[in-house]
Each structure stands twice: as structure tokens, then as C-alpha cells.
Amino acid sequence: MKIAVLGASGLVGRTMLDVLSSCPWVDEPPRLLVSERSAGRRLAFRDRELVCEEVSDKALADLDVLLCSAGRVAAARWAPVAAQAGALVVDNSSCFRMDPDVPLVVPEVNPCPAWAPGSGGRLIANPNCSTIQIAAFAAVLQETCGLDELHAVTLQAVSGAGQRALDAWRDQRTGRDGAGAEVFPRPIVDNVLPAIGPAQRDGSFEEEAKVVRELRRILGRSDDLRVSCTAVRVPVHTGHCAALRCLLPQPVDRQRILKALAARPHMVPAPDAHAFTTPREIQGSRDVHVGRLRVDPGNPHALLAWVVADNLLKGAAWNAVQIVESCLGVGPTGAAG
Ligand SMILES: NC(=O)c1ccc[n+]([C@@H]2O[C@H](COP(=O)([O-])OP(=O)(O)OC[C@H]3O[C@@H](n4cnc5c(N)ncnc54)[C@H](OP(=O)(O)O)[C@@H]3O)[C@@H](O)[C@H]2O)c1
The missing domain is CATH 3.30.360.10 (Dihydrodipicolinate Reductase; domain 2)
Known part of the structure; x- marks a missing residue:
């Protein structure tokens, strides 16, 4: 599963890395995407150190899942790019939360429909914490x-x-x-x-x-x-x-x-x-x-x-990962949902 975290150097992004590292279905290290300010920064994932890279069209071209926690401006710029390239995108900012075409999801309350890699891009909004x-x-x-x-x-x-x-x-x-x-x-x-x-x-x-x-x-x-x-x-x-x-x-x-x-x-x-x-x-x-x-x-x-x-967890990173699990039908959330 090709996963990337946009905003990986931030508070929510780093919490997402912690959550992802505990998910058995995450079978390869995520790509860490940031602005030019943090490009080159190293962050731990499981027993490895990963290097942050600046977000770009190319970095978003071949993803299954993008977890986006980089604020409204970056979300407006990059989330649609990844979705159009075929990824499941879960965005933490307020950018798409009231868009009628974008589900706003708390998995225990309103689970999202199934999604599989290769089935076309989809954008989902994570609610306010x-x-x-x-x-x-x-x-x-x-x-x-x-x-x-x-x-x-x-x-x-x-x-x-x-x-x-x-x-x-x-x-x-x-x-x-x-x-x-x-x-x-x-x-x-x-x-x-x-x-x-x-x-x-x-x-x-x-x-x-x-x-x-x-x-x-x-x-x-x-x-x-x-x-x-x-x-x-x-x-x-x-x-x-x-x-x-x-x-x-x-x-x-x-x-x-x-x-x-x-x-x-x-x-x-x-x-x-x-x-x-x-x-x-x-x-x-x-x-x-x-x-x-x-x-x-x-x-x-x-x-x-x-x-x-x-x-940082139920209010952001964990809810976002739960959404992914729910859509993919994997992990405890997906199995329950
Ligand atoms: N904190 C919470 O409890 C919480 C809860 C729910 C939702 N949220 C939402 O989650 C998002 C992130 O919050 P946070 O608390 O993690 O903020 P943060 O600590 O300030 O981190 C922001 C992250 O976004 C990246 N970023 C900012 N502008 C960017 C751009 N133009 N291009 C690429 N990357 C960019 C930053 O990268 P650099 O290091 O390169 O600057 C950093 O990794 C926000 O939308 C926030 O509203 C936060």
C-alpha cells in the first residue's frame, strides 16, 4: 500500500506516523511530504528513519492513500491533485468539510462506503477536533x-x-x-x-x-x-x-x-x-x-x-486512519464497520 502523509513534520502529521506504525496493514513506509521549510528533515517510522520531501505533483502521482494535515491552503492546492491521480485522500483541514460532494466522517457515526486501490480517487474530510x-x-x-x-x-x-x-x-x-x-x-x-x-x-x-x-x-x-x-x-x-x-x-x-x-x-x-x-x-x-x-x-x-x-488522536490522526481502515475494510475499524 503506497501511503503518503502531507504535513508529516507537524503535530498531527507526526501523530499519524505513530498511528500508522501500529497498523499491520501498512506494509511499506509512508512517504513524508512537507513544505520546502522542512524538506530533508528526518523522522522515525518503526525502526527506520525517513526523510521528508517537498510536496509536488510528482510525489502525489502514484499513491493509494494520502493523509493530509497541512492546513487549508496546502489542502486546497494538493488534495485534489492526489484524488485526481486516483488516491483515497483524507484531509484534516476545514477546506472541504462543508463541500456536499465530500463526505465528513466520524467512522462510528457515519461510516464511509468501501474503496479499493485502483477504483478511482476519492476525497474525504476529517471533522474539526x-x-x-x-x-x-x-x-x-x-x-x-x-x-x-x-x-x-x-x-x-x-x-x-x-x-x-x-x-x-x-x-x-x-x-x-x-x-x-x-x-x-x-x-x-x-x-x-x-x-x-x-x-x-x-x-x-x-x-x-x-x-x-x-x-x-x-x-x-x-x-x-x-x-x-x-x-x-x-x-x-x-x-x-x-x-x-x-x-x-x-x-x-x-x-x-x-x-x-x-x-x-x-x-x-x-x-x-x-x-x-x-x-x-x-x-x-x-x-x-x-x-x-x-x-x-x-x-x-x-x-x-x-x-x-x-x-491529536481521536480529534485528528486516529480518526483519519479509522476512515482509511473503514474504506479499505482493514484493521479493527474496517472489520467492525
Ligand atoms: N492540532 C490538532 O489538534 C488538530 C486537530 C484536528 C485538525 N487539525 C488540522 O490539521 C492540520 C495540521 O495541524 P497541525 O496541528 O499538525 O499543524 P502544524 O503543527 O502547524 O503542522 C503543519 C504541517 O503542515 C505543513 N505545511 C504547512 N503549509 C504547507 C504547504 N504550503 N505545503 C506543504 N506542507 C505545508 C507543515 O510543513 P513544514 O514543517 O514544512 O512547515 C507541517 O508539517 C490543520 O489543518 C489543522 O487545522 C489539527
């Missing part, structure tokens, strides 16, 4: 008891904004308060920032708008699903949290929902209403962790939950 973990949880509610409204407050780790954000956070911790002004609107150390991405006309910031529209798309819903989100950047290395309030069409049956969550692959619900996981505890986990599951004391139709996942 917070949206993935919220969608995985919300889909269980929707299937089990229906879902009328979902209100989220997300607490998003610094690594969600890429390597530059992590570098700026580290600089700020050593006293350079002005570091990272291009990534964070105010200092992130000892702080929380309720502003992620550019401001939108309706009073939201871009990250919040992404969660609303992507969640509806993944769940197959439109405006009939009322969704709101306040997205907050927090001074945590890795691991996004979402505090959710979900309104159901019927009084909440907590035990039924717990049972449905526990039956779901890659979902780890805590049975005790006081139990919870934290970003530090779930770093490196591929699962979605659900805690503080309880009925809102003020409304028997409202369910409250605390949902935590590793943004």
Missing part, C-alpha cells in the same frame, strides 16, 4: 432517545492550534509574555481565552461556527437540531474537554443511555455521576471518555455530560 468527540457522543443520544438541542462549552488544549502554538506557550511559560501574538489573542499562560479563530458576524468565533455546522452535517440534521458552542482555549498541552447540555424529546433515562454508550466501540463511559477523566489522564488514548453523566436537576429532559478526548 472538538466536533469529532461531541458527534461521537451525540450520535448515541440521537439513536437511543432522540436529540432536540445540544449546548457545548469546549475547553481546548494548546496543541489543537499546532506546533507554533505549543512553541509560543512554552516561550510564554519562560517569561516571554508577548510570544505567540499571532496564535493567541491574549497570553495563554495562567489564562483561558474564549476566542478561537477569526470573529464571525453573528457574534461567534470561527471554531464555534465549525462545531455547529459540522455537528449538524455529521448527524444528518439541519436547523431542527439547535446547537450552540462556546469554545475556550485553555493552558493544557493536549486533550480537549466538552461540557455538554443535551435536551431530549423525552425524560432522560440515564441507565439506558449509559448502556448504549458502553456498547459503542471506542467510547468509555463512567457509570458514576461524579466520575470524570481529565486531559492529562487520556493523553495517548484513542477513545472518547464520558464522565459526569447526570440529569439536569432543573429539567428532567436535559442530560449533562463531560466528554474528553485526545485532540
Whole structure:
């Protein structure tokens, strides 16, 4: 299987290499594609060192699978090139997420149709990192008891904004308060920032708008699903949290929902209403962790939950590899799907 990772030197790209190295169906080392800035950099894959090369038409001409995690601009330029050359392309940026011709997939929620090398190119979008973990949880509610409204407050780790954000956070911790002004609107150390991405006309910031529209798309819903989100950047290395309030069409049956969550692959619900996981505890986990599951004391139709996942894994690299496994029908995801 000829696989390439575009953006291999980035946070998500390096996590993709880790995930791919654990996949038995990956039978040859992936090509590592980057911009001219990182060409020549060496990265480990299994017991070898691979050299990054600058992305080009030629490098994309003969691939089975392209995992793309190089941002919107590079995705717009290169993802269609690889798809037109016949590859299955999974893109992590927001470039194609709302394109009606491009599926937006969380494999546990809306698996994609089968694909085989040589059957023609296909482009699939990986959703926003917070949206993935919220969608995985919300889909269980929707299937089990229906879902009328979902209100989220997300607490998003610094690594969600890429390597530059992590570098700026580290600089700020050593006293350079002005570091990272291009990534964070105010200092992130000892702080929380309720502003992620550019401001939108309706009073939201871009990250919040992404969660609303992507969640509806993944769940197959439109405006009939009322969704709101306040997205907050927090001074945590890795691991996004979402505090959710979900309104159901019927009084909440907590035990039924717990049972449905526990039956779901890659979902780890805590049975005790006081139990919870934290970003530090779930770093490196591929699962979605659900805690503080309880009925809102003020409304028997409202369910409250605390949902935590590793943004680099379930929020990005692992979800992308799961999509490939699902399409190819290989690995645990493909076999299950
Ligand atoms: N971080 C997360 O938790 C997360 C979660 C979900 C989705 N995503 C999305 O995944 C993508 C990557 O995020 P990241 O956090 O890994 O960012 P990152 O650490 O900044 O890495 C960006 C990568 O993209 C490459 N790149 C940038 N511009 C390029 C170009 N014009 N041509 C070729 N390569 C280019 C960079 O290569 P050089 O080293 O050569 O510059 C680097 O490898 C983004 O679209 C992001 O929105 C991230």
C-alpha cells in the first residue's frame, strides 16, 4: 500500500506516523511530504528513519492513500491533485468539510462506503477536533432517545492550534509574555481565552461556527437540531474537554443511555455521576471518555455530560486512519464497520 502523509513534520502529521506504525496493514513506509521549510528533515517510522520531501505533483502521482494535515491552503492546492491521480485522500483541514460532494466522517457515526486501490480517487474530510468527540457522543443520544438541542462549552488544549502554538506557550511559560501574538489573542499562560479563530458576524468565533455546522452535517440534521458552542482555549498541552447540555424529546433515562454508550466501540463511559477523566489522564488514548453523566436537576429532559478526548488522536490522526481502515475494510475499524 503506497501511503503518503502531507504535513508529516507537524503535530498531527507526526501523530499519524505513530498511528500508522501500529497498523499491520501498512506494509511499506509512508512517504513524508512537507513544505520546502522542512524538506530533508528526518523522522522515525518503526525502526527506520525517513526523510521528508517537498510536496509536488510528482510525489502525489502514484499513491493509494494520502493523509493530509497541512492546513487549508496546502489542502486546497494538493488534495485534489492526489484524488485526481486516483488516491483515497483524507484531509484534516476545514477546506472541504462543508463541500456536499465530500463526505465528513466520524467512522462510528457515519461510516464511509468501501474503496479499493485502483477504483478511482476519492476525497474525504476529517471533522474539526472538538466536533469529532461531541458527534461521537451525540450520535448515541440521537439513536437511543432522540436529540432536540445540544449546548457545548469546549475547553481546548494548546496543541489543537499546532506546533507554533505549543512553541509560543512554552516561550510564554519562560517569561516571554508577548510570544505567540499571532496564535493567541491574549497570553495563554495562567489564562483561558474564549476566542478561537477569526470573529464571525453573528457574534461567534470561527471554531464555534465549525462545531455547529459540522455537528449538524455529521448527524444528518439541519436547523431542527439547535446547537450552540462556546469554545475556550485553555493552558493544557493536549486533550480537549466538552461540557455538554443535551435536551431530549423525552425524560432522560440515564441507565439506558449509559448502556448504549458502553456498547459503542471506542467510547468509555463512567457509570458514576461524579466520575470524570481529565486531559492529562487520556493523553495517548484513542477513545472518547464520558464522565459526569447526570440529569439536569432543573429539567428532567436535559442530560449533562463531560466528554474528553485526545485532540491529536481521536480529534485528528486516529480518526483519519479509522476512515482509511473503514474504506479499505482493514484493521479493527474496517472489520467492525
Ligand atoms: N492540532 C490538532 O489538534 C488538530 C486537530 C484536528 C485538525 N487539525 C488540522 O490539521 C492540520 C495540521 O495541524 P497541525 O496541528 O499538525 O499543524 P502544524 O503543527 O502547524 O503542522 C503543519 C504541517 O503542515 C505543513 N505545511 C504547512 N503549509 C504547507 C504547504 N504550503 N505545503 C506543504 N506542507 C505545508 C507543515 O510543513 P513544514 O514543517 O514544512 O512547515 C507541517 O508539517 C490543520 O489543518 C489543522 O487545522 C489539527
